[in-house]
Amino acid sequence: MVKNFSKKVKNMNSPALIVMLTHNDCTVENAAAVFEACKASKAAYWGFKEKPLPPAQMKALFSRMKQCGKTTVLEVVEYTEKEGLEGAKIAVDCQVDILMGTVYSEKIHRLCKENDIRYMPFVGKIKERPSILEGSLASMVEEAERCLEKGVDGFDLLAYRYTGNATQLIEYFVDKVPAPVCIAGSVDSFEKLDDLKRIHPWSFTIGGAFFENKFGAQMPAQIDAVCDYMQDNV
Numbered sequence: 156m157v158k159n160f161s162k163k164v165k166n167m168n169s170p171a172l173i174v175m176l177t178h179n180d181c182t183v184e185n186a187a188a189v190f191e192a193c194k195a196s197k198a199a200y201w202g203f204k205e206k207p208l209p210p211a212q213m214k215a216l217f218s219r220m221k222q223c224g225k226t227t228v229l230e231v232v233e234y235t236e237k238e239g240l241e242g243a244k245i246a247v248d249c250q251v252d253i254l255m256g257t258v259y260s261e262k263i264h265r266l267c268k269e270n271d272i273r274y275m276p277f278v279g280k281i282k283e284r285p286s287i288l289e290g291s292l293a294s295m296v297e298e299a300e301r302c303l304e305k306g307v308d309g310f311d312l313l314a315y316r317y318t319g320n321a322t323q324l325i326e327y328f329v330d331k332v333p334a335p336v337c338i339a340g341s342v343d344s345f346e347k348l349d350d351l352k353r354i355h356p357w358s359f360t361i362g363g364a365f366f367e368n369k370f371g372a373q374m375p376a377q378i379d380a381v382c383d384y385m386q387d388n389v
Contacts, residue, residue: 184208
């Protein structure tokens with residue numbers, strides 16, 4: 156599991172890349188093969204979504220990631236407690252390090268704490284899949300403050316899926332919320348990476364953009380290119 160999570164986050168020089176083996180908010184069918192091809196790349200954080208791989212395949216892939224020294228992330232794209240709890244149970248069964256997504260639920264949070272899993276729920280009004288984020292900046296910060304009072308470990312912010320100004324949202328949320336923030340979804344250009352370097356959230360995910368070759372040609376090279384870019388001039 157992620158030991159000394161808060162200290163580790165605080166000491167990071169640049170936002171961390173979380174490689175998601177996903178496209179259009181679903182795990183790609185050949186996720187295991189893609190990971191094997193990219194396991195030697197510079198990314199330390201790896202994950203995927205709760206659908207559509209069978210549970211046995213998810214468990215085997217997360218186990219393989221851990222064998223390779225990776226920190227593992229399951230992102231659950233569900234918006235009810237019942238469905239989110241089902242996703243959290245998958246996280247427990249797969250022994251992941253971090254559960255991202257779901258709307259905040261005390262039942263999900265309790266399950267994560269009992270199994271030493273870091274919990275980073277969504278904030279805002281979210282719908283559809285791929286996700287769309289709505290809501291005011293102030294309401295999202297207020298929601299985050301309520302969750303922090305209950306002891307969550309951070310937040311999954313779908314900033315580039317926001318119907319408003321994404322950069323403004325990231326700046327405001329990261330400034331106001333004293334916790335790790337992951338910018339998840341649609342990070343697909345070096346211009347967006349520039350914003351993330353400047354604002355400095357804890358982390359960001361890239362999935363579909365790698366499969367669409369937004370950062371180069373071969374996926375391992377794209378991953379390393381993003382990791383190197385985030386370290387430049389730090």
